[in-house]
Amino acid sequence: MRRDAIVIKRQDNVATAIRDIPAGRMAEVGVGEQSVSVTVGMDISFGHKLSLRHIRSGEEIIKYGTVIGRATRDIQPGEHVHVHNVESTRGRGDLA
Amino acid sequence: MKFLGYRRPDGRVGTRNYVGVLSTVVCANEVARGIASQVKGAVAFNHQQGCCQTPPDLERVNQALIGLGRNPNLSAVLLVSLGCEGTDVALVAKSIEDCGKPVQVVAIQEEGGAAKTIAKGVLAAQQMAVAASRIPRVECPSSELVLGLKCGSSDTTSGLAANPALGVAVERLVEEGGSAILGEVTEVIGAEHLLARQCKDENVARELLRLVERMEQRVKAMGVDMRGGQPTPGNIKGGLTTIEEKSLGAIAKIGGTVIQAVYEYGQRPEAKGLVFMDSPGREPELLTGMAAAGANVIVFTTGRGAPQGFPFVPVIKVTGNEVTWKKLQDHMDLSVHGVMDGEESLDQAGRRVYERIIETASGVETKAEVSGYVQAMDIYVTGPVI
Known part of the structure; x- marks a missing residue:
């Protein structure tokens, strides 16, 4: 099966696109040897992240099995996860 | 093995x-x-x-x-x-x-x-x-391997394919009793609090944070703030959201392995398993530091294609970028771009990285060795030349 995105660690709540994924596509997301399907709500570019499940505002964003930031608003499954809805728990380069 | x-x-x-x-x-x-x-x-x-x-x-x-x-x-x-x-x-x-x-x-x-x-x-x-x-080659357990870890000329594929695949290999090597050395203090900045949690105990975590702070202070003394402007606008355009995510992409080289001890530059680790060593990210000083610490094999992940090798320690080049793999054949040893194509899992890619480490340790030559691209060497100093 041709995957569209991959999850680095099983506990991650986001996946990273390994190709450009058009809005509305049922994306194949590789989790270890398996894959799951997530319908993406908007265009997701190569290298960008998409949510695997509903993430509430204030909840931690997990990638590499580790916290990479915190949601600044509710995020739907399949939504683009980036600087518009996540902030660092350390310091934000784009606001520096 | x-x-x-x-x-x-x-x-x-x-x-x-x-x-x-x-x-x-x-x-x-x-x-x-x-x-x-x-x-x-x-x-x-x-x-x-x-x-x-x-x-x-x-x-x-x-x-x-x-x-x-x-x-x-x-x-x-x-x-x-x-x-x-x-x-x-x-x-x-x-x-x-x-x-x-x-x-x-x-x-x-x-x-x-x-x-x-x-x-x-x-x-x-x-x-x-x-x-x-x-002196003949004799059969030795993988626990005798001391693996140096390095990434350079990184791109999006480094954090997604090559580094996590190496992380899988490091997890296996350490499980078998082998050792690995993580360096590149500068790469850790932004995720040092996360790496500290991967340390064996509070003392080791404190040592690690001290090394990071010392490196930052050295750079600050030159009037430069390494934290400012991270991730860069280019990183954000590429999909990296936070400085933690960027640094974690580099640290993925160790997978979930616990850091047992922290050492000064070039110091030989007494601890088995994964250790952290003070060192800059630049290749000659980093590779030399790994060799001085006793690394007998080094794995170097790259996105855009780094050619450097070292005179007497084999440096295995692993890339997750298919273009680099095809274009830089005389420098790349192993490709894990199947992870980026969605055709190979990180676990499968990690197994291949591990197997290449064993083969290389047994005498299979790296591209850097056969091409003689092995002059990346210098000793890291922090004070002025007088």
């Missing part, structure tokens, strides 16, 4: 069997190179240090040379000295000898110039090379 290595008198295991011709000071590099170039099986280690430096840096040079001389990939060591340098040549020679290895010193001012020193050095190195050729 087993590999075929060279067991040394101190019990350490080499994956290569060179005679090391180590220059003790920048001024002796030409002679060291001259000797090594005339003896099959000899390699030169050159650097830009060893004189007109602060005492702490000179001590660092002494310790680095001792570590390099003791590296199990060298069967014997010929030190090439000028004669008036700041390096403590007698200490270096004695300390290397203490691990049971033959050591000889030739000094340019004593021998009467480069030509005579090269002639004497060549004869000594020839004898060492003949003796080295008698």
Whole structure:
């Protein structure tokens, strides 16, 4: 099966696109040897992240099995996860 | 898993069997190179240090040379000295000898110039090379491997494919009792609080945070803030959201492995398993630090294609970028771009990285070795040149 995105660690709540994924596509997301399907709500570019499940505002964003930031608003499954809805728990380069 | 290595008198295991011709000071590099170039099986280690430096840096040079001389990939060591340098040549020679290895010193001012020193050095190195050729490879457990970790010329594929695949291999090696060394303090900035949590205990975590802070202070002293503007606008455009995510992409090289101890630059780890070592990210100093700490194989992940190798430690290049794999065939050893195509899982890719480590340790040559692209070497100093 041709995957569209991959999850680095099983506990991650986001996946990273390994190709450009058009809005509305049922994306194949590789989790270890398996894959799951997530319908993406908007265009997701190569290298960008998409949510695997509903993430509430204030909840931690997990990638590499580790916290990479915190949601600044509710995020739907399949939504683009980036600087518009996540902030660092350390310091934000784009606001520096 | 087993590999075929060279067991040394101190019990350490080499994956290569060179005679090391180590220059003790920048001024002796030409002679060291001259000797090594005339003896099959000899390699030169050159650097830009060893004189007109602060005492702490000179001590660092002494310790680095001792570590390099003791590296199990060298069967014997010929030190090439000028004669008036700041390096403590007698200490270096004695300390290397203490691990049971033959050591000889030739000094340019004593021998009467480069030509005579090269002639004497060549004869000594020839004898060492003949003796080295008698040492057979024997079966050794993977727990004898000390793996240096490095990433460079990174791109999006590094954090998604090559580094996590290496992380899988490191997890397996450490489970089998082997060791690995993570360096590149600068790469850790932004995720040091996360890496601290991966440390064995609070003391180790504190040591690690101290190294990161010290590196940041050194850079700050030059008026530069390493944290500012991270991730860069280019990183954000590429999909990296936070500085933690960026740093984690680099740290993914260790997977979920616990950090057992923290060491100074080039210091040989006493602890088994994964350790963290003070070092900059730049290749010559990083690779040299790994070799001085006793690494017998290094894995170097790259996105855009880094060519560097080291004179006597094999450096395996792993890329997750298919374009780089095809374009830079003379530098890349292994591709895990199947992860990026969605055709291979990280676990499968990690198994291939592990297998390549074992093969390389047993004698399979890297692209850097066969192409002779092995001159990335220098000793890391932090003070001024005087």
